[in-house]
Amino acid sequence: MTLPPDPKSISTVNYLNEEKTVASWFFTHDHKRIALLYLASITFFFLLGGVAAMLMRIELIHPRGELFTSTTYNKLFTLHGVIMVWFFLIPSIPNVLGNFLIPMMIGARDMAFPRLNLISWYVFMLGGLFAVFAILVGGVDTGWTFYTPYSSTYSNSWVIAMAVGIFINGFSSIFTGLNFIVTVHKLRAPGMTWFRLPLFVWTLYSTSLIFVLATPVLAITLTLVALERGFGIGIFDPRIGGDPLLFQHLFWFYSHPAVYIMVLPAMGVISELIAAFARNRVFGYNFVVYASLGIAFLGFLVWGHHMFVSGQSVYAGMIFSLLSFFVAIPSAIKVFNWTATLYKGSITFDTPLLYALGFIALFTIGGMTGLMLASLAVDVHVTATYFVVAHFHYIMVGGAVMAYLGGIHYWFPKITGRMYPETLARWAAIILFIGFNLTFFPMFILGYMGMPRRYHVYPEEFQMLNFISTIGTPVLGIGYLLPLIYLGWASFFGRLAGPNPWNATGLEWQTPSPPPKENFAEIPVVTTEPYAYHLLPEAAGIHQETHDR
């Protein structure tokens, strides 16, 4: 499957073993070590959010909701939403894979601001501390959307503590965004022009623009909620002169672009994986680049599609609907280009590609149902039902998490210097795909049948579909736990990978695995486009024999 590792390239001194003290990890400025700090933290948060989801699914087997009280159930879905959105999905690909790879992909020795990078992790953990504190002392029951005046006046839960956690967390995003933008602008290796950047870097650049421009609005919004809740200043509650819809406008002005924070990096990973395993240039590279920037821009103009039945003006609804159709175009461009990249390729079906294909399938379904939600009259019926729940889980779990795991597998040899067990990994990817669809597909039907989201007790006619969905969760859970276990094992006992086990293009593969502390002994000079698979010797047929299975 892969070239035998060249013993001379196995680095003996690398970023992992160069220093071994605990302090060398907690005070590191190395972007690769910081990526691993993030990896450990977000894995913890993912498990926390996942347990909450499991408990909800178990509860929903029964239509009368007999396991928990309504209050507990409401706190569970709030916990699940807040943790998964801000403490897992948003930092997942940017802070783990982005941190690890951006400097390596552009031929730099580290981020532009290594200390800021470390601070960003500490700020993230401080935010996480507040969130965990809010959960431990009693939880929050507002939903991750914090709609006012419920959150600002009526809720009897730990809203301010959680809001402080998210507020602090936002600064971690802003720091990371700033760092990425400056790094990509200033630290590209000689010859690494903008249009030679790997697509992964382009998507993270676009994501960083959103980080920097949108996150402050979230901070403002949460501050206003806290001001109303803590000091009774009338901003959102009409009884004291506020406007409840103002909150929704502010919140979605951040949170819709935040959806693209979650999915743009995933798209970047997929572009890398498809090119590497189809051994082909990415079809329409320029179009894919402009599609990323287009998504980042249009993403700021569609927030009102969350508010079609909120009481905002009908004309505003019309404009937001049209713009939401427009934002689907760049996503469609990407799907078509990935498909076309397979054309005349030389495809191997290693685990990362299985994840990539799974991503395309689930993301396409998520995107198509997004079109249905953009269609105004249909949205009126299905908004705030399980249809929406299914739609965004297809995008964020089927899309973003699949891509994250695909990326983790693809770059695992670079990160650890070792290979994961391929057969087991393929099975895990397939189990994950089946479990995901079993869990979330029934929700589309539930939603169109009319089942509202955030319902602890529901009419009996919805039980069968809820039951099927719950059956899917353990399968999905196994799909997540398997990689956690075998990747953990392979980090120490996997066979050595060598510098470039996939024989892929990209500067990160020109370093030893694991890379040394400053990545490149000598800053490389870039002379070709990315994904120049047609220039590799194998393209002339030299490697055909060794690669046949």
Added chain:
Amino acid sequence: MTFPLLPYEDSSYAARVDGIFVSLLVLCTVITLGVFAVIIAFCIRYRRGSPADRSHRPSESTQIAVEFAWIILPLLIFIGLFIWAGNVYFEMFSPPADGVAIYVIGKQWMWKIEHATGQREINQLHIPIDRNIVLTMTSQDVIHDFDVPAFRIKHDVLPGRYNTMWFKATKTGTYHLFCGQYCGDFHSLMVGDVIAMSPTDYAAWLQGHGEGTSDTLAADGSRAFHALGCSGCHEGSQVVHAPSLNGLYDEPVPLQSGQVVRADDTFLRDMILQPAKNVPAGYQPIMPSYQGLVTEEQIVSLIAYIKSQKSAASADNPTHP
């Protein structure tokens, strides 16, 4: 004839919404399966080691042509979808003038319904089929959402303002009423029934629930109008310069600011709670706010009373514009 996986289609919108949805479903399924088929075909044909021909990759100009094709084609389809679905949406939120007017007040965690004829219900809404039903809705506390899936319609119910939605039920039956916007502890118990009845059954229901015996909403409003002291200024007082409210409802009101607004439900509600917000031209802002002194139910009945004074006024004076 309903699609087996769709809920009942029992309103004037249901068939149209389902029409759009099913068309979208077919369109999206065809595109999705098309993409999947191409991916699978490529994966098989161009697997490593296959004998497929890999020379003559598409030229730069072919690539650009292909890109533009798959940008422009979806764009045209999307614009078509937008117009189709937008059209129905526009109608959903443009209430007709001739509907049966019903007031809905949401509160944690129940629905209070008030019929113009005086019937009051909790978590139940009785309506006649084949007539336009216009709901004027407000909330006493947080945001709720009046959601009737069988009618394919929902709308948020906000505190501090009236939102309107309308529909026409086409089949008799009992349908779920849900709160569609998360509103706290017992959100999932803020449910009820919409009972759509034939015109004769509906008439009988109105009779059986006090038509002619108990007071109408307007009569309640008249009592509140006097009890709260509104009549002291607004009914023929010589001491205080306050406008008469006879015939006011739905008329244009010139404001001091130069704006002209319509005296609809929201305007009247605002005048009661925040009189300083819109000061009518020619009057001093001397009216006190009734914030905290009136309940949502009283406001609804006061509006019904003012509305009834409109019909009384036009009956008194047929030449009134």
